[in-house]
Amino acid sequence: MSDSSPLPPVRLHSEAELARAALSTPLLARAARLARWAGPDTRVDAGGGLIEEQLPGAADQLGLTGDDAAAYAAEAWRVALDSGLVEIADEDRGTVRTGEALALLTGSPQEVLTVWLAALETVLADASVPDLDDLVDALDEGGEIDFASLDWDPEAEAEFLDGVLGNLYLLTVSEDGAGDGPVPLPALAASMIVPDDMGEPTDDVLEQVSDAMMRLDDQFRTLEPVGLVEYRPVDEALMADADEELAAPVEEADVSRYGMVRLTPLGAYGLRARLMEAGFEAPVVGELADKGADVLLDGTAAFGPSAALAETELWLNRHEPLSGARELLAAARGTDAGGPLRRLRCQQALSLVGGEAEPALREVLDDPELGGLARVWLSERGAAEVPAPSQDLVFWLTIDTVAAQLAAEGNSEELQALVEGLAEQHSGFFAAAWRVEHPATADVLEAMGRLHPDKKVAKEARKAAFKARSQQGG
Structure with a gap:
């Protein structure tokens, strides 16, 4: 993975649910039990591990039996030590005391999870170590591990x-x-x-x-x-x-x-x-819910459809329909490269809003960037007296929509179907499209030239793209 771009957003359970799950994990539960069991007579070796004579008592405290009982007890103790549930009191005498982290297990969910994360690091380190039998086999005459013979880096x-x-x-x-x-x-x-x-x-x-x-x-x-x-x-x-x-x-x-x-x-x-x-951008569904509409639309630009929907629903739950719609529409404006995708996300958000938002949509009917999506919204709800769009507005909205789909999905099958449909439904589409005063016109026409399977139509799209770029350059 590369840390240059954000990962898809994850849906996390609440911290309270996660903390309960952490406390019920076998390893942390065992580590906590040993931390409470440890007392003045508990002895550890130079590395902080329980001395061999105390492992049977620790295993018995955990209710462990069988050949692996001592090994499981030693692992639980190591987690208790590394996560701060117990601490070394006197290295020379090999005594221990209760660690400050033990109290965190009865604290807030965040405190519980902090202890669990420390335990996780210990287990991850253990998971990267070769099997114990392999380590024993790799001991040299001096009792040191010959790492070269293990072929282990x-x-x-x-x-x-x-x-x-x-x-x-x-x-x-x-x-x-x-x-x-x-x-x-x-x-x-x-x-x-x-x-x-x-x-x-x-x-x-x-x-x-x-x-x-x-x-x-x-x-x-x-x-x-x-x-x-x-x-x-x-x-x-x-x-x-x-x-x-x-x-x-x-x-x-x-x-x-x-x-x-x-x-x-x-x-x-x-x-x-x-x-x-480690430096990755790893968003969480819900972290934009209390932000402004501009942050929501930009933040969900890279989200997949279901994650964007979930994030938008959480945002809308915090806003009145009318004021929320107005905020979304204001944030959707812009002639920058991200504008088309913001308007697509805005349109998707508004599809979740009821009729109470109608005044906000009527207020932007004359807006050159928002008038098209406003007409679509009103028409889909059967609103009265929706003015017909001009041909220029239809073409502008078409370019904007394709630009948004390109940004959201790249050269997807859905976009190819959209491109084919546009070329079929509008004879002379390319003759008019290159004149559209939209920042993405040339890029959209070039993409249509790449995506359309008909060579003749693709050539028309490329020619139109050249004209659009020449017009922009002029």
Whole structure:
């Protein structure tokens, strides 16, 4: 991902809901329980971890049994220490005391989430570390870890996981992405490995995808207890066969056997916080609701249709229909490059407003930039005495509409259909269109020349664009 342009807006749950979810995550709940259990007799080693003799008591406090109980208890303690729920009281004696962060868990939702974000960072760091068995195997004669034998680059591993989580966030919040649904692990791994311009992946690339899936399987198992994701692991039967090619094409019905991951609402909050800290612009649906209409129209310019609709509905809920309509219309004016898309967003917003707004629309009937959309609004509601538009206004509105669609969608199929329809419905369209005094006239005609499938019509559009540009230059 690039941080040069904003990410699609995310819909976040309320902080109160997110805080409740954070407190109920297994890992933070265990960490808090150990922080309350710890006392004067609790002892830690030089690194702050519970000494081995105390791990069984910690596991028992958490109700953990089995071979992995001590490891889970040690992980919960590490989260408690790193997130400030406990603190080292005396390094020489290895004693601990209650940390200031423990009180935050009974504080405001924002305070709870601050502790959870600290816990998340600890777990993300752990997820980038090789398996414990691999670390033991890599010990040299002096008891030090031979990182070269592990073929492990900590920085590269952390960057890879960040990239995967960034792609998962993007797939979750994008208009045409997974939304609340799960993402197949092979697709997520391939998004990091397979080049965009590669047709059929090579065997080498497929092997890299397979290796990435195995790493991600371990990492998502680690990340699930902190509440970042919901994860259905890779089927153990597939992993049992060392010769199984995990990246090979699979039937859709079987794709879940290869792992499925879903970003939770809490996870979306956490990843957005990390993305913003890394310098990305990561908007949230609802953050424009208390801003002016100018900020709303400009801010939703890059939103997809459903996100723009949701943001606009929240804004309208805070405004009276008539005054809101007047504010939107005033903000929609402008001959700058963003003007057409502002007017499109304004038109979409006004479509949600009832008849109480009619006076505001009638007030702009003579406005050269707003008169067209005002007539459309009034006509759609069956209003009386709507003046017919002049031919100049019709052509100006047409250019403005196509310019807005270009800005919103680029060369989409919908825009191509619109272009074809305009050329069919208006004979001599290009002969008149190049004369339209609109800043985007030449750009729109050039786009029509690119998009229209009929070579003859496309040529007419290009000629008209040349005339329009010559007129603008003159």
